[in-house]
Amino acid sequence: MELQLALDLVNIPDGIALVKEVEPFIDIVEIGTPIVINEGLHAVKAMKDAFPNLKVLADLKIMDAGGYEVMKASEAGADIVTVLGASNDLTIKGCVDEAKKQGSKVLVDMINVKDIATRAKELDELGVDYICVHTGYDGQAAGQNPFEDLATIKSVVKNSKTAIAGGIKLETLPEAIKANPDLIIVGGGITGQDDKAGVASQIRDLITKG
Ligand SMILES: O=C([C@H](O)CO)[C@H](O)[C@H](O)COP(=O)(O)O
Numbered sequence: 290m291e292l293q294l295a296l297d298l299v300n301i302p303d304g305i306a307l308v309k310e311v312e313p314f315i316d317i318v319e320i321g322t323p324i325v326i327n328e329g330l331h332a333v334k335a336m337k338d339a340f341p342n343l344k345v346l347a348d349l350k351i352m353d354a355g356g357y358e359v360m361k362a363s364e365a366g367a368d369i370v371t372v373l374g375a376s377n378d379l380t381i382k383g384c385v386d387e388a389k390k391q392g393s394k395v396l397v398d399m400i401n402v403k404d405i406a407t408r409a410k411e412l413d414e415l416g417v418d419y420i421c422v423h424t425g426y427d428g429q430a431a432g433q434n435p436f437e438d439l440a441t442i443k444s445v446v447k448n449s450k451t452a453i454a455g456g457i458k459l460e461t462l463p464e465a466i467k468a469n470p471d472l473i474i475v476g477g478g479i480t481g482q483d484d485k486a487g488v489a490s491q492i493r494d495l496i497t498k499g
Pocket residue numbers: 295296297319321322323348424425426454455456457474475476477478
């Protein structure tokens with residue numbers, strides 16, 4: 290089980306400083322959608338240059354022009370690129386094919402997909418690397434969480450890895466671990482804490498213990 294730190298509400302220098310604090314405890318650093326919107330793919334390159342031993346995920350939430358956008362993110366240094374599960378199958382296929390050429394991976398974000406089970410099965414057959422259940426900020430604010438959706442995709446997915454994101458914190462982590470995803474994504478649960486390294490270390494310990 291891997292741990293991904295999601296950076297969303299920071300600029301590049303602050304993001305790099307934050308990752309320095311928690312680097313020993315994480316496997317993947319995510320350049321979140323708000324950072325990509327604010328700073329562009331330069332943020333992906335800056336993070337990969339600063340931490341060549343960490344995997345970098347570019348959270349582009351691609352909806353169209355999948356092949357082109359995966360190509361650009363991969364050229365900037367992304368190891369993993371996100372596409373929305375609600376996208377056309379042709380877009381998903383474009384992402385998968387381009388990622389294979391580039392040596393990168395595709396993570397599908399299931400945010401706002403209504404029939405999670407059916408779509409996860411289709412995406413699995415399309416050959417995506419990860420399928421991620423995700424309660425976005427707006428859903429979190431309304432009290433939603435991604436735990437039930439994780440159990441749903443775990444019951445249908447055969448080949449893709451599974452991932453969970455959306456408001457996961459130290460207190461709720463055991464519920465995520467119980468469902469045994471391949472990847473746990475934590476943003477505010479680390480970046481919003483005073484003792485970021487301490488919390489990241491505790492999260493890593495819990496994940497290691499399983
Ligand atoms: O993808 C995300 C969100 O849509 C903003 O871009 C976050 O990275 C994801 O939700 C993880 O962050 P937390 O919910 O703060 O753990």
